[in-house]
Amino acid sequence: MASAKDNKNKLAFLSMPAPASYVAGLGRGASGFTTRSDIGPAREGPSEEVIAEARAKRGEEAEVDPEQFQDPDNEYGLFAGMTYEADDEEADKIYEQVDEAMDMRRKARREAREQELLSQHRAERPKIQQQFADLKRGLSQVTDAEWESIPEVGNLTRRKRQRGNERTYVVPDSVIVGDRGKGEYESSLDPMQQQSGGLATPADGAMTNFVEIGQARDKILSLKLDQATNGSSSSSSAFASGTSTSIDPKGYLTSLDTHASTIKSEAEIGDIKRARMLFDSLVKSNPKHGPGWIAAACLEEHAGRMVAARKIIKKGCEECPRSEDVWLEAARLHNNDDAKVILANAVQHVGQSVKIWLAAADLEHDVKAKKRVLRKALEHIPTSVRLWKETVNLESSPSDARILLARAVEVIPSSVELWLALARLETPEKAKGVLNKARKAVPTSCEIWIAAGRLLEQEVSRGEVKKEEGVQESEEDKKKREKMLLAVDKTIETGVKELRKHGVLLTREQWITQAEKCEAEGSLRTSEAIVKATVSIGLDDNGEESSEDEKYDIWVSDAQASESRGSIGTARAIFAYALKVFPHRSSLWRLASALEKAHGTPQSLIALLETAVSYCPTAEVLWLMLAKEMWVGLGDVRGARGVLERAFEANSESESVWLAAVKLESESGGEKGGEVNVARELLGRARSVAGTQRIWMKSAVFERQQGNYDVALSTVSEAIKKFPKFDKLYMIQGQIYHEHKKNIPAARSAYANGLRASPKSPTLWILASRLEEADGKSIKARSLLEKGRLANPGEERLWAEAVRVEERAGGGAGNAQAKALLARALQECPASGLLWSMAVWAEPRPARKGRSVDALKKSAEDGRIVCTVARLFWSERKVEKAREWFKRTVNAEVGEIGRGLWGDGWGWWLKFERAYGTEEHREIVRSLCAAAEPRYGEVWAAVSKDDRNRGLGTRGILELVADKLET
Structure with missing residues (x-):
C-alpha cells in the first residue's frame, strides 16, 4: 500500500502549478517563441445578465432578437426568394458609397490611434526577439571552439558525445526469412487448393471461387446481349425470356463504345460528387424551385445514372407541378410510352402550356394521332397562334386547311399570320375580301397592305404569262393591266396613310427592308411601290424640309446599301425616285448607269443613258458612255456616230467628245483598221475648234501610228510652240527620233529641251537616261537620274530607275552598288511599294520571306x-x-x-x-x-x-x- 501511495505522489507534480520562473522548453534551448505570458491573461467580459441590468438602469430598451423574424422554412432569410431588381441594386450601391465615404473620413484618425496603441503595447510588452536582440548581436563574437563546446539539445550532462560510438543491432532471422519469399511466384496449386476445386485460400482465410467468377461473367455478358437486341420497351418480355435473337452488331459495338466513354476520370467524379451535394442542398432548401430539380436530374444523366435521374425528376414533378420545364424534362428522360403518360399527367396541372401540348404531339408518330392531340390542345388553348399553325400544317387538303384558318381568325382576329395564310389559300376574288376583313381587324399591320399589293401584282403577272404563251393581248387587257399596276402603287400609298392615322410610324429603313423582302419573294412591282411611297419618310415630314444635298446623300447611300445586300430591284427603284427629284444631276445618272451596267442588260442601260443625256446634255461623260455602249455593247457603229454628232451639237468644244469620235473612226472599219481619213479630218477640225494640248498630242500620236513620222514631228513642233510646258510633246518627239529615225542627237536635244521646260516630269528624266544608256553612256545616265532626284525629291520612279541602271551595269540585282542605292532609296521613300518590291527580289531566296514581312509592315x-x-x-x-x-x-x-x-x-x-x-x-x-x-x-x-x-x-x-x- 505504501509503495502505491509513493508512486501516486511521484506524479503529483503534474497537477501542481508551475513555478513563477518556469519557462516551457527552456532546458532544451527553445526560447524563441511567444507565449500567453508575454501577451497577458485573457479576461472574461461581463455576462448578458449584467449587461441587461446596466441597460435597464440607464433606461435603454432591450435589443430586438435578429432571428425572431427569420423564416423557419428558409434558412437564407426572409427576403431570399424575392426578386433583386434594379432599384435594389442602385440602393445597395448608394449605401456602399456612403459607407466608403464615412470610412475614408475616419481612416486617418483610426490609423493614427491604432499606431499609437501598438507602439504603447510594444513599449510595455516587447517581443522576446527584441529582449534578446543585444545577445544575438553578441553571438557574432563567438569563436569556433566555443561553438563546438556548446552541448547538444537535450544533453544536460554538458559532456560532448564522441563520434564513432554509434550502436548497431543484429536483424532477427525471422525478418530475413519472411522477406525472402516476397518476390516469389507459384505456378501450381497446392494440394489444399486442388482438393477445393479451384478455391484460393488467402492469408486472411477467405475462400475465392474462380469458377463462380467465370459463371457470373457469362451471365453478365448474356444480359448485355439481351439488352442489345432490337426492340423497344414493348419487347421487354422477349428480353426477359431470352427468345429474341436478332442482334445488330454495329449497334452492339456502338453501345459498348458508349458505355466505355462514360467512364469518368477521378477529377470528373469528384466534380460530380460536389455538384450532387450542392444540388441536393438546393432542392432540399427550396423544393419549389423547378430549375434545381432539372439540374440535379441532368447531373445524374451525365453521370450515367438514368434511374436516379428519373427518380429525381419524378420528385421534382411532385414538388413543382406547375412548372412546364420540369414536366418536359421528365418526358425527355423517359422512353416514348412513359413520356406520353407523364405529359398526360402534366396536362392535368398545366393545361394552358403550349409547350406541353406540342411535346405530346411530337411523341405521336401517326398523323391522325397528332391531329387528335393538337385539336384537344385547341380546346384548352384556343387563342394560341402556334397551335393553330401546327394544326393547319398537318392538313394535306387545302380545303380543310382553309376551314381551320377561317375558324382560327374568328377566334384570334388579331393574328396577322393567320389572316395572311387564309388569304393565300383563297381564290384572288375571295382573298381580297379576306384582306379587307383583316385590315379592319388589325388596322396597324403593314403586312396586310403589302399582301394586298402583292395580290394585285399577281393578277398582272398572270396576264403577262398568257401574253408570253402566245395569247394576243387586246387593247382593253393592256389598259386593264396598266390600271392594275397603278392600283398597286395606290394601294401601298393608301396603306402608308392609313397606318399613320392609326399611329404606326415606320422608319424609312424599315420600309426599305419590307421592299427588299418583297423583291426576294418575287414581288418586284410591290417593292417599287413601297419605295415610291416611303423613300421620303423622315426627310420631308420633320417640320423642316431636308436640303437637297442631304436627300441626295441619303438616297444614294440607301441604294448602295440595298445593292450590297443583293436587292438590285430595290436599289434601282430608289435611284429612279431620286432621278425624278434630281433629274439634272449627272453624278446621280452615272451611279444609276453603273448599277444598270453591273446588273442590267445593254438595252436597259442604253435606254437609261438616253434619258440621262436628255436631262443633262452638257455632261460629256454621259454622252461618251452612251456612245461606247452603242459601239461596244451592241456593235452599232452608226448609232455611236449619231450619238457623238448629237454630243458635238451640245458640246462643240469638248475635248473628250472630239477624241472619242476620232477613236471611233480610227478603230472601226477600213483596211488599215479604221476610217483613217475621217479620223484625220476630225482631228484637224478639233485642233481648229477646241485646240487643247491633249488634242494636239493625240494628233501627233495618230500620225505616228499611221507611220507618218515627218507629219508627226511637224505636228509636235507646232504644238510645242503653243504649249511649251507640256512634257508629253517632248516625249513623243524624242521617241520618234530615237526609235523610228534612229537620230540619237536629235532625241537627246528633244529630251534636253523638255527637261528645261518641265523639270518636274519624272518620265522625261527616265526617257533621257535610257537614251544615254542605250548610247553606251551609263555615267551620263546616272548623272541625269541624280539631277532628276534633286529636282523631284521623294520620287520613287527615279530611284527605281537608278537601281535598275546599276543592276544592268553590274550584271544583276545582287551587286553591291545596286543594293547600296536601293537602301538609300528606301530611306528616302520608306513607304514605296515599288522600292520594297525590288528590295524583296534583291535578297537571296531564303531571305525573301522575311524581307516581304518588313515590306508589308511598311506599306501593306x-x-x-x-x-x-x-x-x-x-x-x-x-x-x-x-x-x-x-x-x-x-x-x-x-x-x-x-x-x-x-x-x-x-x-x-x-x-x-x-x-x-x-x-x-x-x-x-x-x-x-x-x-x-x-x-x-x-x-x-x-x-x-x-x-x-x-x-x-x-x-x-x-x-x-x-x-x-x-x-
Whole structure:
C-alpha cells in the first residue's frame, strides 16, 4: 500500500502549478517563441445578465432578437426568394458609397490611434526577439571552439558525445526469412487448393471461387446481349425470356463504345460528387424551385445514372407541378410510352402550356394521332397562334386547311399570320375580301397592305404569262393591266396613310427592308411601290424640309446599301425616285448607269443613258458612255456616230467628245483598221475648234501610228510652240527620233529641251537616261537620274530607275552598288511599294520571306507588295495561297492608282493561272480585267501604247502583258 501511495505522489507534480520562473522548453534551448505570458491573461467580459441590468438602469430598451423574424422554412432569410431588381441594386450601391465615404473620413484618425496603441503595447510588452536582440548581436563574437563546446539539445550532462560510438543491432532471422519469399511466384496449386476445386485460400482465410467468377461473367455478358437486341420497351418480355435473337452488331459495338466513354476520370467524379451535394442542398432548401430539380436530374444523366435521374425528376414533378420545364424534362428522360403518360399527367396541372401540348404531339408518330392531340390542345388553348399553325400544317387538303384558318381568325382576329395564310389559300376574288376583313381587324399591320399589293401584282403577272404563251393581248387587257399596276402603287400609298392615322410610324429603313423582302419573294412591282411611297419618310415630314444635298446623300447611300445586300430591284427603284427629284444631276445618272451596267442588260442601260443625256446634255461623260455602249455593247457603229454628232451639237468644244469620235473612226472599219481619213479630218477640225494640248498630242500620236513620222514631228513642233510646258510633246518627239529615225542627237536635244521646260516630269528624266544608256553612256545616265532626284525629291520612279541602271551595269540585282542605292532609296521613300518590291527580289531566296514581312509592315495596302507576296507563294508551289493573294492584288490600290487599274497585277495573275489554273480560272481573270479596264502599269502602258497593238481590246492586251512579264 505504501509503495502505491509513493508512486501516486511521484506524479503529483503534474497537477501542481508551475513555478513563477518556469519557462516551457527552456532546458532544451527553445526560447524563441511567444507565449500567453508575454501577451497577458485573457479576461472574461461581463455576462448578458449584467449587461441587461446596466441597460435597464440607464433606461435603454432591450435589443430586438435578429432571428425572431427569420423564416423557419428558409434558412437564407426572409427576403431570399424575392426578386433583386434594379432599384435594389442602385440602393445597395448608394449605401456602399456612403459607407466608403464615412470610412475614408475616419481612416486617418483610426490609423493614427491604432499606431499609437501598438507602439504603447510594444513599449510595455516587447517581443522576446527584441529582449534578446543585444545577445544575438553578441553571438557574432563567438569563436569556433566555443561553438563546438556548446552541448547538444537535450544533453544536460554538458559532456560532448564522441563520434564513432554509434550502436548497431543484429536483424532477427525471422525478418530475413519472411522477406525472402516476397518476390516469389507459384505456378501450381497446392494440394489444399486442388482438393477445393479451384478455391484460393488467402492469408486472411477467405475462400475465392474462380469458377463462380467465370459463371457470373457469362451471365453478365448474356444480359448485355439481351439488352442489345432490337426492340423497344414493348419487347421487354422477349428480353426477359431470352427468345429474341436478332442482334445488330454495329449497334452492339456502338453501345459498348458508349458505355466505355462514360467512364469518368477521378477529377470528373469528384466534380460530380460536389455538384450532387450542392444540388441536393438546393432542392432540399427550396423544393419549389423547378430549375434545381432539372439540374440535379441532368447531373445524374451525365453521370450515367438514368434511374436516379428519373427518380429525381419524378420528385421534382411532385414538388413543382406547375412548372412546364420540369414536366418536359421528365418526358425527355423517359422512353416514348412513359413520356406520353407523364405529359398526360402534366396536362392535368398545366393545361394552358403550349409547350406541353406540342411535346405530346411530337411523341405521336401517326398523323391522325397528332391531329387528335393538337385539336384537344385547341380546346384548352384556343387563342394560341402556334397551335393553330401546327394544326393547319398537318392538313394535306387545302380545303380543310382553309376551314381551320377561317375558324382560327374568328377566334384570334388579331393574328396577322393567320389572316395572311387564309388569304393565300383563297381564290384572288375571295382573298381580297379576306384582306379587307383583316385590315379592319388589325388596322396597324403593314403586312396586310403589302399582301394586298402583292395580290394585285399577281393578277398582272398572270396576264403577262398568257401574253408570253402566245395569247394576243387586246387593247382593253393592256389598259386593264396598266390600271392594275397603278392600283398597286395606290394601294401601298393608301396603306402608308392609313397606318399613320392609326399611329404606326415606320422608319424609312424599315420600309426599305419590307421592299427588299418583297423583291426576294418575287414581288418586284410591290417593292417599287413601297419605295415610291416611303423613300421620303423622315426627310420631308420633320417640320423642316431636308436640303437637297442631304436627300441626295441619303438616297444614294440607301441604294448602295440595298445593292450590297443583293436587292438590285430595290436599289434601282430608289435611284429612279431620286432621278425624278434630281433629274439634272449627272453624278446621280452615272451611279444609276453603273448599277444598270453591273446588273442590267445593254438595252436597259442604253435606254437609261438616253434619258440621262436628255436631262443633262452638257455632261460629256454621259454622252461618251452612251456612245461606247452603242459601239461596244451592241456593235452599232452608226448609232455611236449619231450619238457623238448629237454630243458635238451640245458640246462643240469638248475635248473628250472630239477624241472619242476620232477613236471611233480610227478603230472601226477600213483596211488599215479604221476610217483613217475621217479620223484625220476630225482631228484637224478639233485642233481648229477646241485646240487643247491633249488634242494636239493625240494628233501627233495618230500620225505616228499611221507611220507618218515627218507629219508627226511637224505636228509636235507646232504644238510645242503653243504649249511649251507640256512634257508629253517632248516625249513623243524624242521617241520618234530615237526609235523610228534612229537620230540619237536629235532625241537627246528633244529630251534636253523638255527637261528645261518641265523639270518636274519624272518620265522625261527616265526617257533621257535610257537614251544615254542605250548610247553606251551609263555615267551620263546616272548623272541625269541624280539631277532628276534633286529636282523631284521623294520620287520613287527615279530611284527605281537608278537601281535598275546599276543592276544592268553590274550584271544583276545582287551587286553591291545596286543594293547600296536601293537602301538609300528606301530611306528616302520608306513607304514605296515599288522600292520594297525590288528590295524583296534583291535578297537571296531564303531571305525573301522575311524581307516581304518588313515590306508589308511598311506599306501593306500597296498592290505591288501584295503581288510580290503572291509571287513568293507561287515560287513555293502554294497554289491556293498565291491565288488568294493575286485576288487581293487586283483589289488593292497602287500608289495613287485606283483599285483594279494596275494592269501589271492582272498580267501576273493570268500568267499564274496559265501555269496552275484551269481554263475556267483563266476566263474569270479575263472577264474581271475587261470589266475593270486597267490603264496603268509599266508593262501594261508599254504594251497598250505600242503601235503594233493598236485596236486590241483589254483582253488582247492582257494576253500580251502576261507573255511579256518575266518571273
